[in-house]
Amino acid sequence: MTFSMSKALLPVFEIELPALSNILDKAEAFAATKKVDPSVLLNWRLAPDMFPLLRQVQIVADQAKNGSSRLAGVEAPRYEDNETTIEQLKARLAKTIAYLKALDPKQIDAAAEREITFPLGPHNKGQMQGADYLNHFILPNFYFHLTTAYAILRHCGLDVGKRDFLGAIPMKMTAV
Amino acid sequence: MTFSMSKALLPVFEIELPALSNILDKAEAFAATKKVDPSVLLNWRLAPDMFPLLRQVQIVADQAKNGSSRLAGVEAPRYEDNETTIEQLKARLAKTIAYLKALDPKQIDAAAEREITFPLGPHNKGQMQGADYLNHFILPNFYFHLTTAYAILRHCGLDVGKRDFLGAIPMKMTAV
Numbered sequence: 001m002t003f004s005m006s007k008a009l010l011p012v013f014e015i016e017l018p019a020l021s022n023i024l025d026k027a028e029a030f031a032a033t034k035k036v037d038p039s040v041l042l043n044w045r046l047a048p049d050m051f052p053l054l055r056q057v058q059i060v061a062d063q064a065k066n067g068s069s070r071l072a073g074v075e076a077p078r079y080e081d082n083e084t085t086i087e088q089l090k091a092r093l094a095k096t097i098a099y100l101k102a103l104d105p106k107q108i109d110a111a112a113e114r115e116i117t118f119p120l121g122p123h124n125k126g127q128m129q130g131a132d133y134l135n136h137f138i139l140p141n142f143y144f145h146l147t148t149a150y151a152i153l154r155h156c157g158l159d160v161g162k163r164d165f166l167g168a169i170p171m172k173m174t175a176v
Numbered sequence: 177m178t179f180s181m182s183k184a185l186l187p188v189f190e191i192e193l194p195a196l197s198n199i200l201d202k203a204e205a206f207a208a209t210k211k212v213d214p215s216v217l218l219n220w221r222l223a224p225d226m227f228p229l230l231r232q233v234q235i236v237a238d239q240a241k242n243g244s245s246r247l248a249g250v251e252a253p254r255y256e257d258n259e260t261t262i263e264q265l266k267a268r269l270a271k272t273i274a275y276l277k278a279l280d281p282k283q284i285d286a287a288a289e290r291e292i293t294f295p296l297g298p299h300n301k302g303q304m305q306g307a308d309y310l311n312h313f314i315l316p317n318f319y320f321h322l323t324t325a326y327a328i329l330r331h332c333g334l335d336v337g338k339r340d341f342l343g344a345i346p347m348k349m350t351a352v
Contacts, residue, residue, distance in 0.1 A: 002288035003307050008184045011311050046222070047330045112178035120349060127348040131179050135187050136345040143319030144326075144341060151327045154223045165320060169312040172303040173296060 005071065005112055005134055006105030012139070013064040013100050019167025020060060020146060021093045023153065023160055028086045030158050038086050044152050056149040057089045060142060061096040067138030068100055070116050071130055072107040181247065181288055181310055182281030188315070189240040189276050192322060195343025196236060197269045199326060199336055204262045206334050214262050220328050232325040233265045236318060237272040243314030244276055246292050247306055248283040 031038040042054040051059070058081055069076035077099065083089050111130035118133070120126045128137060150165050207214040218230040227235070234257055245252035253275065259265050287306035294309070296302045304313060326341050 003179070003181050003184070003285070005179050007307060008179070008311065011308075012315075015312060016316070046327050047333070050327075050330055109179070119352070123352055124349050125352050127350070128346060131183060132187075132346050135184065136191060136342065137347070139188075139315065140192070140319065140342055141338075143316065144323050144338070147320050147323035148327055150320075151222050151226075151324055154226060155331075157223070162317075162320070166312065166316055170304060170308050171313070173300050174303070176295070176299055176301050 004105070004109040005130065006108040009068060009071070009108060009134060009138065010100060010103070010105060012142070013068070014097070015167040015169060016142075016146060017061070017064060017093045017097050019165065020057065020149065021090050022167070023150060023158075023164050024057070024086050024090055024093075026160055026164070027153050027158055030153075030156075034157075039084070041153065041156055042084075042086070042089075044156055046148065046152055046155060050148070051145075053149055053152045054083065054089065056145045056152065058083065058092065059145040060149065061092050063138055063142040063145065065096050065099055066118070067133070067142070068103055068108065070118055071111040071114075071134065071138075072103045073111065073114075074103070074107070180281070180285040181306065182284040185244060185247070185284060185310055185314065186276060186279070186281060188318075189244070190273070191343040191345060192318075193237070193240060193269045193273050195341065196233065196322060196325065197266050198343070199329065199334075199340050200233070200262050200266055200269075202336055202340070203329050203334055206329075206332075210333075215260070217329065217332055218260075218262070218265075220332055222324065222328055222331060226324070227321075229325055229328045230259065230265065232321045232328065234259065234268065235321040236325065237268050239314055239318040239321065241272050241275055242294070243309070243318070244279055244284065246294055247287040247310065247314075248279045249287065249290075250279070250283070 027041055028038055031041055043052045045052045066076045083092055114130045115127055116130055116133040117125055117127050203217055204214055207217055219228045221228045242252045290306045291303055292306050292309040293301055293303050
């Protein structure tokens with residue numbers, strides 16, 4: 001067995017959550033250099049009816065935490081959604097990383113054909129098979145909010161690039 | 177065997193490439209309503225040093241085509257990068273969907289521990305194990321450019337939402 005549900009999920013979060021934390025560090029430094037309050041960045045949106053940066057980061061953490069927990073068949077801790085600073089958002093990401101490490105990968109592996117039920121807003125619930133839930137809900141939503149967070153900061157002028165987005169990936173780079 | 181490399185990859189493209197094609201249809205209609213040339217949208221960027229919409233869509237197709245081909249151990253067809261219209265971009269996505277259907281999933285499944293070599297710009301190459309390449313290169317890059325394409329259009333005022341982004345996912349929705 002060389003690939004599995006847990007291997008398609010947990011390593012992604014292990015690398016991407018710290019990557020987002022590092023991008024937030026750069027955003028903090030950028031705000032200081034530009035002499036703008038970091039909350040200006042945290043409240044920036046790409047469109048009036050899209051979430052601002054702060055909420056994008058909260059949702060990134062929640063997709064990782066809630067999605068993995070549902071596949072593992074355990075109750076996820078609930079976060080208060082009371083962050084107002086970059087430092088607090090980084091703490092939320094760090095807490096999520098620590099939480100994910102404690103999940104049992106074997107429980108996630110066993111969920112490929114299990115029916116997963118999850119809330120869709122306040123009035124509806126969704127149901128998908130575990131493998132579909134991973135492929136078509138957890139990861140696309142995770143990357144959607146991660147990329148949108150990145151794009152908001154790029155739009156505001158932060159000097160980050162694809163390597164910041166990808167994070168500390170296990171890649172060997174050599175000259176052609 | 178209930179999950180595998182090919183199952184983590186091909187179903188994502190099968191759903192997301194048509195989803196992007198549908199979003200491009202809405203962008204075409206939006207341009208007509210607003211009486212702007214669609215090329216205004218295709219050349220829109222979120223930051224001066226980010227790619228415009230047209231290039232984002234080209235790269236979405238290429239990540240799917242090239243990433244899957246490298247895992248399957250076959251040579252991917254090379255696209256000309258000569259699209260200038262939404263219709264041509266949609267044809268590129270359709271061509272990619274057809275190409276992916278012809279790949280052998282078993283070859284992709286066998287690549288989890290194989291060393292994959294791939295170009296990184298004109299001067300460098302990257303090397304990763306197959307499973308890492310899927311998790312930390314193909315999918316993050318695919319979703320990065322897909323989300324950025326979506327975000328450009330949202331920023332321009334296109335009325336699309338998360339369901340357009342997720343596409344026709346195998347989800348059953350019911351009231352709570």
